[in-house]
Amino acid sequence: MVKRPKLGLTHRTLDGMLWTGGGKAARGLLQILVLAVLSRLVSAVDFGVLSAALVVIGFSQIFARLGLGPALVQLPQLEPRHLRAAFTLSVLTSFAWAGGLWLAAPAIAAFYRIDQVEPVLRALVWMFPVSGIAVVSG
Secondary structure (H helix, E strand, O other), X not given: OOOOOOOOHHHHHHHHHHHHHHHHHHHHHHHHHHHHHHXXXXXXXXXXXXXXXXXXXXXXXXXXXXXXHHHHXXXXXXXXXXXXXXXXXXXXXXXHHHHHHHHHHHHHHHHHOOOOHHHHHHHHOOHHHHHHHHOOOO
């Protein structure tokens, strides 16, 4: 087995930036592709309803994650109790956000003046508990 030389901090940082940037670029391209396909498959009204609901979901996800993942990564000594606490807080918070948005769906639909946003938003809030479960492992 050939032993590879240890890379310097600058090289590892640039390598990490390349992988992260590549992942973000791939995700952006996939989102554009999904939007292009959706715009062809559904009517303009349905596409607008979905877009309005996704704006609310995307904005809410910023606050729902609470920065628990980065906080765990920065701990010098990660212990099982840290993981349990972060997981519990993440799951509880994600269910709270889902419930809050479920209850706020009629008000959000009234804000947009689009009645069809309410059932779509209520269907999409289930993304919060699923992503909340995955925050710590991510």
